[in-house]
Amino acid sequence: MDNDSKDVISIILLIFLPLILFFTSFLLGRYPISPIDVINTILCPIFPQLEVSPTITTIVFEIRLPRILAAIVVGAALAMAGAAFQSIFKNPIVSPDLLGVSNGAGFGAALAILISGAGVVTQMFAFAFGIISVSVTYLISRAYKAGGILILVLSGVAISAFFSALISTIKFIADPDDKLPEIVYWLMGSLASITIDQLIMIIIPIIVGTIILLTLRWHMNLLAMGDEEAQSLGLNPTRLRLLIIAGCTLLTSAAVSVSGIIGWMGLIIPHMARMIVGPDNKILIPASLSFGASFLLLIDNISRAIISIEIPIGILTAIIGVPIFLYLLKRGYSEWA
Amino acid sequence: MGITNNFYEVKNISFSYDGNEIFSDISFSIEKGDVLCILGPNGTGKTTLIKCLNGLHEIDSGEILIKGKNIKKLSFKEISRNIGYIPQNHTPSFPFKVIDVVLMGRAPYLNLIDSPRKKDMEIALNSLKTLGIDNLKDKEYTNLSGGEMQLVFLARILCQQPDILILDEPTSHLDFGNQIKLLEIIDNLAESGLSIIMSSHFPDHAFLSSNKVAIMKDGCFIDFGSPNEVITEENLKKAYSIDVKLIELENKRKVCVPLKTNFELSL
Numbered sequence: 001m002d003n004d005s006k007d008v009i010s011i012i013l014l015i016f017l018p019l020i021l022f023f024t025s026f027l028l029g030r031y032p033i034s035p036i037d038v039i040n041t042i043l044c045p046i047f048p049q050l051e052v053s054p055t056i057t058t059i060v061f062e063i064r065l066p067r068i069l070a071a072i073v074v075g076a077a078l079a080m081a082g083a084a085f086q087s088i089f090k091n092p093i094v095s096p097d098l099l100g101v102s103n104g105a106g107f108g109a110a111l112a113i114l115i116s117g118a119g120v121v122t123q124m125f126a127f128a129f130g131i132i133s134v135s136v137t138y139l140i141s142r143a144y145k146a147g148g149i150l151i152l153v154l155s156g157v158a159i160s161a162f163f164s165a166l167i168s169t170i171k172f173i174a175d176p177d178d179k180l181p182e183i184v185y186w187l188m189g190s191l192a193s194i195t196i197d198q199l200i201m202i203i204i205p206i207i208v209g210t211i212i213l214l215t216l217r218w219h220m221n222l223l224a225m226g227d228e229e230a231q232s233l234g235l236n237p238t239r240l241r242l243l244i245i246a247g248c249t250l251l252t253s254a255a256v257s258v259s260g261i262i263g264w265m266g267l268i269i270p271h272m273a274r275m276i277v278g279p280d281n282k283i284l285i286p287a288s289l290s291f292g293a294s295f296l297l298l299i300d301n302i303s304r305a306i307i308s309i310e311i312p313i314g315i316l317t318a319i320i321g322v323p324i325f326l327y328l329l330k331r332g333y334s335e336w337a
Numbered sequence: 338m339g340i341t342n343n344f345y346e347v348k349n350i351s352f353s354y355d356g357n358e359i360f361s362d363i364s365f366s367i368e369k370g371d372v373l374c375i376l377g378p379n380g381t382g383k384t385t386l387i388k389c390l391n392g393l394h395e396i397d398s399g400e401i402l403i404k405g406k407n408i409k410k411l412s413f414k415e416i417s418r419n420i421g422y423i424p425q426n427h428t429p430s431f432p433f434k435v436i437d438v439v440l441m442g443r444a445p446y447l448n449l450i451d452s453p454r455k456k457d458m459e460i461a462l463n464s465l466k467t468l469g470i471d472n473l474k475d476k477e478y479t480n481l482s483g484g485e486m487q488l489v490f491l492a493r494i495l496c497q498q499p500d501i502l503i504l505d506e507p508t509s510h511l512d513f514g515n516q517i518k519l520l521e522i523i524d525n526l527a528e529s530g531l532s533i534i535m536s537s538h539f540p541d542h543a544f545l546s547s548n549k550v551a552i553m554k555d556g557c558f559i560d561f562g563s564p565n566e567v568i569t570e571e572n573l574k575k576a577y578s579i580d581v582k583l584i585e586l587e588n589k590r591k592v593c594v595p596l597k598t599n600f601e602l603s604l
Contacts, residue, residue: 090430218452222441224430228393232424233497234417234445279431282452 010277014290018072021297025068028305031059062196070194070258071300072293073206075265077255079292081248082266083273083284084213087220088241089149092274096252096266099156099245103163104133105256110170110183117179122186123198123257127205130253133159138245148227189260189314191300202254209254210289212247217285220244224279262296262314264321269295271328343402344368344532345501350399352389359385360556362399367534367549369500372527374543375536376568377553378577383536384425384505386553390534391503392416403501417445421494425505427486432477435489439465442496464495468522484515491522502526504535508542520546540568540581540593552576568593 026038033041033056040050041060081096089098097103108129112122137159141152167187174180219240222230227237256262272295273287299316343366351361359382367373377383388394390401392408401408403419411419421442442464443457453461465471468488473481478489487507494502507523508516516539524546527533537543543550543564550567551558554576560567573581573593580596 087431090428092431215450218447219444219449221433221437222444224433225438225441226428226430228388228424229422229427231393231413232391232417232420232422233441234412234414236413240449274431279433280437 010283010287014287018290018293018297021294021301022068022072025071025297025301026060026064028301029059029064031055033059066194066196066199067191067300067304068297069196069199070191071297073199073202074191074255074259074262075269075292075294075296076289077206077209077251077292078262078266079269079273079288079295080210080213080285081251083270083281083288084217084220084244084248085266086270087279087281087284088223088244089153090224090226092271093267095263096248097160097261097263098153099137099249100133100159100163101130101249101252102256102261102263103160103167105130105253106187106261107133107163107166107170109186109257109260110167110174113183113186114170114174114179117182119198120201123201127202127253127257129163130256131249133163134245134249134253138242185312186260187314188312189262189317190310190312191259192310192313194258198258202258205250205254209247209249209251212243213251213285216240216244216247217281220281220285221279224281260312260314262317264317264325265292265296268321268325268328271325275328344371344404345534346400346402347390348400348402350389350396350401352385352394352396354385358556360553363558364399365549365551365558365561367501367532369530369532370527371549372523372533372547373535373549373551374547374564375534375551375553376538376540376543376576377536381553382556383553387422387503387505387534387536391420391422393422414445417497417499419499420501420503421497421499422503423487423490423494423505423507425509427490429479432479435470435473435476435478435481436461436465438478438489439492439496442493445497460498461492461496464492467495468492483510484512484518487511487515487519488522491519495526500530500532502531502533502535504533506536506538508537508539516542517545540573543568544591544593565591 023038027033027035037052037056038060041052041057044050044052044057078096085094085096085098086092105126108125108127109122112125116122137152137156140155140159144151171180171183174183219235222233222235223237223241230237230240269292270284270288273284273291277283277287296317299320300313303311303313303316346366348364349362350364352359363386365373375383375386385394389396392411392413395409403411403416408416439461440453440457443453443460446457447453462471462474465474468491470485470488470492473485473489478486481489487510508519511519520542523533523535547564549562550564551561552567552572553559559575560572568583568591570581570583579598582594582596583591584594585591
């Protein structure tokens with residue numbers, strides 16, 4: 001009975017936390033907008049009889065909405081991918097860029113900025129190279145007969161380092177007056193200038209990735225018990241892991257392609273979620289989705305409202321994320337000591 | 338394909354790894370309700386054999402037939418509906434609740450996109466009750482004692498509703514008392530119609546709960562049959578290279594006592 005009521009509270013929290021943050025986020029920013037204006041503006045396309053000033057409409061739909069949606073999508077995607085990776089690699093200190101997706105995407109973006117400079121090209125290159133680097137990592141690991149998780153993780157480390165070197169090369173040859181700052185700024189991660197069009201471009205990978213992780217989430221528990229046990233329970237562990245890696249890579253590449261590299265989210269959010277709802281992925285994956293969306297939105301709100309200069313959000317997530325991570329460690333996360 | 342009456346049959350199987358032969362030409366069969374205990378010294382290939390018997394490793398030659406069907410032709414899912422397996426060692430992962438671990442035993446009956454339903458939950462609770470550990474249901478499995486954890490894994494494979502249990506040294510992490518309790522549970526499960534194949538380091542365990550014994554040495558079975566036929570002073574000497582005395586207790590139960598070898602270190 002106690003457990004049931006605790007579950008109900010968790011579910012309510014998981015659903016309402018992002019919703020409440022979603023609405024309050026519209027109130028924050030340099031131009032003050034009242035809650036009633038926000039509600040009217042959002043409902044206006046459905047009920048045209050509501051009167052809203054065009055300035056407020058522009059601010060709500062063209063400035064604040066894209067940024068709020070971006071925080072939700074990027075936060076949810078990174079957190080879900082992180083939770084899934086931690087389960088399937090049996091390791092709670094794994095983050096979604098384990099197999100090289102971030103550095104691959106970073107290289108794609110840097111290359112695009114160097115040769116083109118158009119935002120659409122940068123986004124597409126980042127997305128494509130994120131997927132390419134994970135594919136290369138995966139194929140290398142398959143080339144070794146022994147296979148297994150360890151080889152996969154090690155080739156991820158190698159490919160990550162390789163793309164990191166390529167990023168440095170591009171920085172080295174980029175024009176220090178315009179291209180270099182742009183590359184550096186992209187790599188720091190930012191939600192400030194995201195447009196609705198950019199978000200529309202990632203809808204499909206985000207939805208496909210989310211559906212993959214949500215439908216396979218219970219079976220992730222079995223992978224967490226090790227490949228032999230998973231197989232003795234009737235699964236093909238290699239195939240299931242590949243599917244989950246594909247889903248995570250779609251999510252992470254899509255997220256990074258619009259936001260740049262945002263660290264720590266994919267590591268700490270699954271931890272926080274696991275402390276609240278437990279390690280069962282059936283609940284953990286949706287919980288990570290909800291917490292990830294809420295947490296990144298919260299951090300972005302802090303950066304918009306409290307700090308007057310615009311700090312790239314990738315820096316903030318690390319500055320806020322590291323102490324939280326250390327606090328979680330201190331709370332006696334003894335299970336993986 | 339001819340119909341065989343054998344429940345589980347192994348015909349002339351061999352396995353090698355990286356060019357090294359681990360075992361060769363092993364044959365045996367077991368029936369419903371049999372308990373087969375595989376004895377043998379360290380490093381003789383018992384664990385590898387066990388992993389071949391449940392399809393985790395693919396054998397190089399020979400055949401394994403589950404109710405007349407070749408294991409090579411069965412999917413992992415089909416094998417897992419017939420065979421439940423407990424490995425010798427489990428590396429603990431996240432602190433799942435006991436009930437969640439036991440529920441994993443329902444995976445052979447679920448599609449990849451499904452998760453367990455109410456019916457599966459009932460089966461899981463039942464297997465906990467069968468083993469008398471339903472009080473552990475909401476505990477974290479990572480915090481259990483070795484004996485409790487072994488029972489949780491046993492509950493998980495009961496939840497799989499297989500016909501055959503394959504247990505790799507199920508008593509190896511258990512204390513003196515829990516070893517006997519586990520063997521008695523195995524006895525009970527066999528009486529209820531399950532067939533059990535297990536490996537062990539203790540010839541005594543074979544007397545306690547098995548009706549068939551194999552002694553494995555250097556990748557071969559050197560003897561196979563009933564405990565009384567197979568566990569002899571001579572066979573144990575061959576297997577373990579020490580002298581063993583067999584003693585019969587009043588209730589006709591036999592025990593094995595290893596004799597001292599008077600081995601001395603040349604210090």
